[in-house]
Structure formats: C-alpha cells, structure tokens
Amino acid sequence: MYQPDKYNQWLFNFINRVHEIEEKAFENELLAKDLTYTEIHVVYELGKYEAPQPMNVIAQDLQITQSSLTSLVNRIEEKKYLKRTRDESDRRIVSLELTERGNKLNYWHTQFHKNLTKKIREILNPGEVDLFFNTLQKLNHSMSIPLTADQLKPGQVARIESIRSDGSTKTRLMEMGVLSGTKIKLLKIAPLGDPFEIQVRGSLVSIRKQEASQIEVSLSEEVYV
C-alpha cells in the first residue's frame, strides 16, 4: 500500500543516518573540524585526480562559478589543505594541488565511503544491492536540477529537453515552434533583465523569464541555431 508519510520518514531517516556515520568517521580526527561542508567537498573533488588540476575543471565538476570557487579556495588555502601552483608552460593557468594535510583528509574520506558501501553490502543480499543502487542511480539522474532557458547567456545555443509549463502557454510556445528537441539561441535580455529574446526556427521571439524558466534545456556546442 502507498504510504507517503512513512516513505518520507524512511527517506529522511536514511539521509540522516548517512550524515551521522560521516560525522562519526571524523569525530576522532582533528582534521576537517575547521572546514565547512562545501569546503570539504572542494578537497574531495580535487582528491579524485592524481595530478594538480586547473581551477575551471574543478569549478565545472562542482557546478559552481569560477569566482565562487576562488573565494572558497582562498579560505581552504589559508587552512593549508591545498595550494595554488602555476603551470610551467603557461604561467597564466592556476592549478590546485592538495597538501599533505589535504591528502590525509582525502584518505579518510575514501575510507569512509568504502565503509559505507561495505556496510550496505553486509545488510542487503546481492540481488537487493543491485536493485538498490540501480534505483538510486535512476533517482539521481532525474532528480538533478536541470538547466532552464532563463539561465542561458546571450549568444548561447541550447537544445530544448522539455517544457514544464502546461495548458495554453505550452500550446502557444509549441505552435511558435518551441518544442522538445528544438534548438534555441538566446540573443538578448531586455535592459531590466526581462524579457528574453530567443531565436527559434528562424524567427525571433520574446518570452518572459517566467516562461523561460519553464523550458528545460541542455547546452549545445553550436554557435548557430
């Protein structure tokens, strides 16, 4: 039987348990006490690579802008978990590298993750493990926050994945040729930040931010629509 209250409770409890376990894993370590949650994640992300990585790679991995990464890195560098290095061949490129302290934190982190999956494998039987992780993957895939047309920058081309709005708005957009699979280009944003001028199927159309935020898109490498 469908019991939404109970399901929510279980879901919430599970997320909390994982958090608790993570916290416990570091309880006896003096490491990471001085880092915030986001700062820890920068260290982990960097830890995934063997070699020093340029700023923009990490920013992209974490889906944050380079400028917000810069301020994060400043703080983490102060606490001596990582350091900035300059590329030998091109001095303009700044790369990030973990320090001894950072590497140690990363080690504990991977240990924690290994323990977590090990624990799940102990509790569930092999069939259940497969089912559980497949289900998780499916949820993660469709629950990630998608890019919408209002987040595009002028000049960017994107492919429409789906249109969330319903009823007459969606019908009107579709009649004007704005369909799933159609490529659009954001041309201009009005001086006060709204509405947006987009190019679609050879015509120029103005839509409001409200409508644009209902259009899910994925960025395209192309320059022309």
Added chain:
Amino acid sequence: MIRIALAGNPNSGKTTVFNALTGSQQKIANYGGVTVEKKEGAFKSKKGKNIIVLDLPGTYSLDATSPDEQIAQEVLLGLRKDTEKPHAIVVVVDADNLERHLYLTLQLKETGTPIIIALNMMDIAQRHNKKINIEELSNKLGVPVVPMVARSELGIQALKDFLEEEKFTSIDIQRKWKLSPPLEELCSRVSQKLVLKNLVAEEVSDFYARGLLRTKNSPLSQVLKLPEDLQKYLTQCLNQLAWQGIHFSEEEISARYQWIEKILSTVLHHPSESQITWTEKIDKVLLHKVAGPFIFFGLIAILFQSIFTWATYPMDVIDTTFGWLSVQVENIVPSSFLRDLFVEGVIGGVGSVIIFLPQILLLFFFICLLEDTGYMARAAFLMDRLMARVGLSGKSFIPLLSSFACAIPGVMACRTIENKRDRFTTMLVAPLTTCSARLPVYALLIGAFVPAIPLAFGLTLPGVTLFGLYLLGIIGVIGAAWVFRKTIFRGEAPPVILELPTYKMPQLKVVLRNMWNRSKMFVRRAGTIILSMSIVLWLLSSFPKNPELENKLVLEGASPQVVSSNMLEQSYAGRIGKFIEPVIKPLGFDWKIGIGLVASFAAREVFVSTMATIYQVEGADEESLSLRESLQRDTNLTPLVAMSLLVFYVFACQCMSTIAIVRRETNSWRWPLFMVAYMTALAYVAALLVYQVGSILF
C-alpha cells in the same frame, strides 16, 4: 464571383499581398459580436471575373485560443452568418521563415478548403542564400505554390491568373502527417462515427474528429449538435487520454512540425552557417542595454513634439475655418431654431472632433510607421518589465502612450493585446492619461490662478504645475491598473509571447493607407457620438427659452453677454448645475462650475467656452486675458478651488467619445459605465481631499 480568404502568420506580408491584390477597393468593418476587424476587397480578373478577397486576421495557429483565431476558424468552416465560406484560401508564407509558416498552412489545409500558397519574400530568402525547390514543395504539400515578392508586386499577376482559373477542386486535401498509432486509431474511430451519423462529410471528418478530441467542451461539439451517445463516447475517450497524460493538441503540434522538418530536408537548402542578419545587427543597437532605452525615449520625445507643436498649425486653421463657417451661415440664413441648432450644435460639434484630427493623423502616422518597420514589437520588448510591475505587459505601453494625445486611438490600439484581462485593464485606465483635450482647461485655470513665479533651473511655477498634473495622471494610471489587476481582473500574469519581426524598410503607401483607415474609423466612431451629444447639450443649454426675461433684459439695456449669461443660468443646463451644487459644494465648486462640469461631460474643452458664456466674456478662449480676469474677480473662485478643479479634471471621465469607443470595444455598456463611475469617484475624492485639506492648511 469567386470568394477568396487571405490567411497567414502575422508579419508574413499578408497586408501587402492584400493591398497588391485589391488596390484601393477595400472595406473595413467588424465581425458581429467581437472586435475583430473584417477587411474585404475585390478585383476584376483579366476575363472580367469578380474576385472578392477576405483578409483573415493574422494568426499563428487555428486552434482558437484567441478571438482572432476563433473567427478565422469559423469563417473557414462556414460557421459565421455574416461571412460566406470562401471557395479557397490563399495562405501567405514567408519564404525566409518556411518552417514556422508552413505550420499554419498545414492547419488551414486540414479544414478541407482548397488552399494556394503565396510564397512571399522570395528576395529575402535569396539574400540569405536559401534555395527553395518550389516544385518539390508543391508536390510534397499537394498544394499549388506561387512565388512572389509582394512589396514590388512581383508574382501578384501570376496569383490573380491562377485564382481566375478556379482549379480548386483538384487540390489534394488528405492529411499527410501521422500521429502515434493508438491516437490515429482513435481519430479514425471518432471520424467514422461522425460520418455514420451523417454529421459531417467524409473529407472533413478527420478535422472535426481531431477538433473534438483536442479539448473538453470543444466549440465544435455545439456546432455539430452531437447526439448524446456520441457525446458520452467522446467524454470517455477524453477521460482516458487525460488519465494517460496525453495532450492531444501537443501530440498534433509535434507531429506537424516533425512532418514539416522532414519535407523541408528535401525542399529547402540553406547554408549550414546562417549569417548574421541585418535584423540582428540593428537589434544590437536598438535593444542595447543603454542605447536601446535611450533611442526609445528619443523617439517618444519626437512623437510628442510633433503632436504638440507641429499639429497646432493645422489645428489653428481648422479652428478658424469652422469659426468662419459658423459666421457665414449666421449671416446668410435668417435667425431660427434650426439655424442655431446647425451652427452651435452641428458645426460646433463636428468642429470639436475635427480639431483633433491633425494630432490623431500624426499619432497614427508614427504608430503605423513604427509598426511597419518592426520597431513596435521592440518597444514592447523594452517596456515589458516596467509594465509588468503593475501587472500589465509591454503590449499595453503603446495604447497608453497614444492616450496622451487622445484616449480614443489609445483604446482602439488595445486590440493588439491578446489577453482579455490585460486588454480591459488597459482600456479602463487609458482615459486617465492626460489627453490633449484637458490642455485648454489646464491652460485657462493655470493661467488665471497660478502666478508666474520663476523657480530654479529656469522653471516657472505654472510649468511645474502643468508637469505635476501630467504626473498625477500617470500616477492615476499606475495606481488604477495595479488595483484592477489585484481585484476585478485578478489572475496570474499571462504568458507574454511576442514575435519580434525582421526589420523592413517602411513603405509609405502602406503606412499612409493604414493611417487613413484608422483615422477614418476615429472620425466615424467618435464623430457620430460627439455630434449627437453636442446637439443634446446645445438643447439643454438653450432651452427652455424665456422670451419675457430676455426682452426685459434687452429693454433694460443689458449687453448681449449679460443676456446670454442669464439665459444659460435659467436653461436646463443651468438648472442641472444648480441642482448638483450641494453635491459639489464640498469640493469648493459653485453652480457656475457646476454648469461647466455638466457642459464638459461631452468633451472637456467645452468647459472653456461655457465659462466664457457664464462670465459674459465674448469670443474668449483659454489664452484670453479678459476671461482670466473675470475668473480672478469671482470671489468664490479662490486658487484653492482652482486647484481642486484641476485635480478633478485630471481624473474625471468627461468624454462621450471615450465612453462610446469603450462601449464598442467591450461590446457592453457595463464597462464604459463602470469606467465613468470609477473615474468620477476618483475625481470626486481627489478634489475633495485637495479642497478640504487645503481649507484647513490655508
């Protein structure tokens, strides 16, 4: 006789094709019951056949979400009593924008009416290196295609010749795009049932079936008078679709576009890297963050400059002409009731409308020019965010702007606003903008009561006062719009999806014809009502006659001015003025102003001439010193009363023509009456506040 309907997307050049086909033989009317323009024209073919062309409203689709689309659909299905079903449709298609324009073409074809494609703007497509295989296009669609450049009349003759041949029946009307198999099956089941019950002919059964499956309570189900069992079956089908999460119309739209994409892959060859077009280059400047608004406000400044300075010369000429005309008639025709009625009622009434014609012509000229170039949509784009603050959209901006000259073109311009709530809100607040008819009243009262004290930066107190009155009007518009969108027209902000057409060189011929048509409509609509109202007002202020009193005054040697003043006082208008005195007393107004208010109910500027009569000043206008002095001498008329009166004029709805036009555009007396009520209430309260608070302070 052959009847042709002309259809097409907005900006397809449909109007140009219409003009090229019919020349000057055009007739503009309204479809009964709605404010959708019905434009008809005709031409004679080489063989002498009379071909009537009906210009359908420009639409993106036929799915009947807006009144325009509804009308187009009804006409094409032969459902309208006032319009005969056309023999064929000429659909104007922009060759430079085939994909989107073919969408409507497919829909039109599905109605079962034979269609012919007028493939317009071939020159622009060519300039963009697009190669269109016309034969292939015609074959794939199963429809004849006539390529043309309507602006230079290329291909128009070919189209005329084709229409003359009347080879309409051979046109293949089978729907070629396909829905998903289960939906196809559903369609054919419903259409079979329709045919079995003898409700529709077999060739259009698919069109009707899909129309019925698109929405619940489809207007088509009433048209067909569906029997109960079929209605039940349909409801079942619709419920099942809803349960499965299938939007039938969305499936249709996708299927149509997919089919178009498919056929265009063989029909259209265009460079893989589309070049940056002229339009994009111009938009870089005109929609620029800084330059865009700057240019926009510059254009508005020029517009206002032209309306308020250039137009004054012809206005003076008209004024003098009508004055001269009255004098001539008075000199030639012996004194009689009819002569007075003609001179003061008819000539005066017509004159008070015609005097605004130069301003209105200029206003329409600019608006038509901006529309024809494609800038108007950009203005809406630039202003949208600002208008959204009060719950309106960029489309409301131009109607409101026009209202600064006159509310009538402003209200008429509201037709372009699709959303009903937005349209009505804009119409109801438009008369609050300071129109040019208020200016004579302002000029008289400011001239008489506001001393010309210089202020800082070369400004003077009268100038600042005038600016303040304009500002007050604007605040009124913003406030009222905001309140209406929160109360009677509450509802979510409608989606504003607006096409920004490519820029085009304006064609003087098109602009002038447009301007002429709209001005004609203004004169006809406003003229008739103003004329009748000014006759009524003339009667009110001339009757009852009191020959005894008149004779007595004349014998006593009173001047003609004193006589007419006394006559006005005892007329019906004067009695009404006295009757309403208790009501307007709290605003500081006496019965004399009361008469002025009654008289200026038809048109505000009448206030000036009425005051002149009451104060026994001959031949006075708002600039006249003697009238100003007379007003100043009146001890009842303090500067505070003048202020209260000015504020009253800012908000009050004293314009019969506006009321008439709102009645026309909303198709009911409810809204114009509501407008009068709310504006009068607003004016009353505002003037009351000014006078009462002012009395306490000074």
